[in-house]
Amino acid sequence: MSNDNTDSVFDAPAPVTAPRTLPFEFRGSGSEYFRIWIVNLLLTIITLGIYSAWAKVRRLRYFHGSTSLDGHAFDYHAEPKAILIGRLITVGGYTLFVLAGKINPLLNLVVVPLLLFGLPWVIMRSRRFHLRMTSWRGLRFGFHGDYKGAFKAYILWWLAATFTAGILFPVFLQRRLTYLLGNSAYGSQRAGYDVAIKQFYAFYGWFILKALGVLILAAVVCGALVATTGSGAMGSAPVSGTLAAVFFVAGLLVAGIYQAGQLNLAFGNLTIGPHRIESTLSGPGLAALLLTNALLIVITLGLYSPWAKVRLIRYQLAHMQVIATGDLGDFTASATADDSKALGDEISDFFDVDFGI
Amino acid sequence: MSILASDARVIDGTYFDGRSARGVAARLVACANGRCDLQMDDQQRCIDMASVKVSARIAHIPRRIDFSGGGHFETLDNDGIDALQIQHAQHPGLVQWFERQWKVALFSLLSVVLVAVLFFTFGVPWLAQRVADVMPVSADAHLGKGVLEVLDGRLLKPSALSAERQLQLQQRFDEVIRNQRGAGNWQFELRNAPIVGANAFALPGGTVVMTDQLVALAQHDEELMAVMAHEVGHVRRRHGLRQLLQSLGVSAMAMAVFGDVTSLSTFTGVAPALLQAGYSRDMEREADAYSRVWMGQHGIAQRRFDDLMCRLAASHGSTSGSKYDYFASHPAISERARCAQ
C-alpha cells in the first residue's frame, strides 16, 4: 500500500516522525441540523424553490465544517448563484424533455444515447465542482479526471461487464473507483489509488458468498415460521407481514455488507502523498444503522431524517482515519483555475447519480 | 478557543496564507475605524474590514474571514465575529439567527406542514389544470395512443356481442357525444373482459371503452348512456393529462423535501401514490357531476345512474385500479349514488 510516485517534497529526507493515527472528528448534532434543515425547507417553499441553492450551500457547509481532521475543519465554498443557475437549467431541461417525450414518444429514443454520452460528462463535472469547492486548511481539493477517462470507466467497462454476463463486473468497479479516486487531489498533491483487480474479485467473491448465506438464513427462518404456524396460515396478514419483514431485514443486511465493503475498498486504499486513509466499516453495523434510521423516519413521518443523516455521517466518519506520516502542513496549493460552473453537479444531484462509492 | 472574547476585543484563530496548508496561530485585535489588526507570531497586518468577506454563521462551525489578497483567518469564536460585524455596521444575517431558535424551528415545522397540506390539496390540481389549459389538445391524443393496443393484448378480448347490439350501442354513444364541442376524436369500443368484469374507462383523446359485462349488467340503455357521459366527462376535463402533470408535481416536491436522504426513496415513492389516489377520487366526482348535468339536460332520470352504480357495487365490490382509472374504482359507492336498501 506504499506509494512511491509522490511529490519531490516528500522524497527528500525520510520523515523522522513515526506514523500518527488521526481520526475524523464529527461535531454535528441532529438537533442542530434539524433547525438548519427545517429553516432551509421553509425558506425554499416560501421562495418557490429559489432558496434551495442557498440551502444546499448551508447544508454542505454545516457538514463540512462539523468534520475536522488534525484539529482543522473542512469547508465548502460554492456560490449559491452558480448552483441556482445549474438547478434551473436542469429542472427546465428535464421538464421539457418529459413533456415532449409524453407527447411524442419517439423522443424517448434519444434517452439512451443521451445517457451513454451525457453520464460521463455529468460525473466528471460533478466531481470537479464538488472537490474544487471543498477545502481544508486553506487549500482546495481538486479533480483531474477527463471526459475520455469517465467514458471508458463508466460506459465502455460497464458494457464489457454486461456483455460478459458480469464476469468483468469487478474490473468495471475497479476502473470506476480508480477514475474517481485516483484523479482526486488535495492542493497540488495528486491522490493515489492503486488496487489490484484481484482484490476486487476477492471482495466480490466474498460478498456473493455472504449474500447467499444471509438469503439462505432468511429462507430457513421463513420456512421454520411457516412450519410452526401451519401452511394454512401463509395467507394471513401477521404471518405474511413477518415473512416480508424477514426478507426486508435480510435485504438491508446484504446492502449494508455491500456498501461497507465498497467504502472500505475505496477509501481504505486511498493515499495522499505519504499519508493514507484507513476505513474499517462493518457490514452488519451499517445495516443496523440503516434499518433503525428507516424505521424511525417512517414512524416520525420524515421528521427524523435530519437525525438520520447526522447519525449516518457520524458512523461512517467514526470508522475512518488518516495514517499520517510527517507534517500535514507540507501541502501546497495547486495552480488550477477556479471552476465554478455547477451544472454537472446539479444534474447529478437531481438524478441522484450513483458514482459507485 | 476563546469564548470570552465576545466583546470583540480579541478573536483567537488561525491564519492560512492559501498557498500552503500550514496554519499560523493568529488573533484579530484592536478593531476601530473600520480596521483591525491581525497579529501573528512575527508580523502584524492592518486589515480594512470593508475589503474582507466574512462567511455566514452556521451553528458551531468555524467562521472564516477571506482577505482580498488571498489567505484567510479562521476562528471558532462565532460570537466575537458577530460582534465585530455589528461594530462595523455589517449585519450577521437573519438566517443564522433563525437556525438557532427552537421557536423558529417549531414555527417553520408547522408552516411547512400547513403549506404542504394546502399545496397538495389545492395547489397541485390547480397548477396541473393551468398547465393542461395551455397544452394543445393533441397532447391528450398522444397520451392515449397505444394504451388500447397494450390492453387488448392482455386484459381485453374482442366483444362477444352481436353486431346488431354493437351498432345499437354505437348509436347511443353518438347521441351522447352529439353537440360535444371541440375536444377529441370520439371513438367507442366494446370489449369482452372476463378478468376486469363490468367496467368502462376513457382514454385521453376521446376513446371510450365499455365491457360486455357492463352491458350485460345494465337493465336499460339509458343507464349505459349515463356511464358514457361519465367517461366523456373524463375526456372533456382532460383527466389523463392532468393526472400525469399532478404526479410530476408531486414527485418533484417529494424529491425537493427529502432529496438529501437517499435511504428514503421507498418512503418518497409511497407518498405520491397515496396522493394520486386522492386526486383520481376528485376526478371521479367531477366526471359524475358531468354525467348528471348531461342527463338533466337530455331528460334522462338521475336514478338511471344510481341504479347501475348500485348494481355494479353489489356485483363486484371493489376493482383493482389502473392507470386510466376504471369507472367503478375509487370513491365509496354511498357517496356517488343513492342505493335502495
Ligand SMILES: [Zn+2]
Ligand atoms: Zn371515472
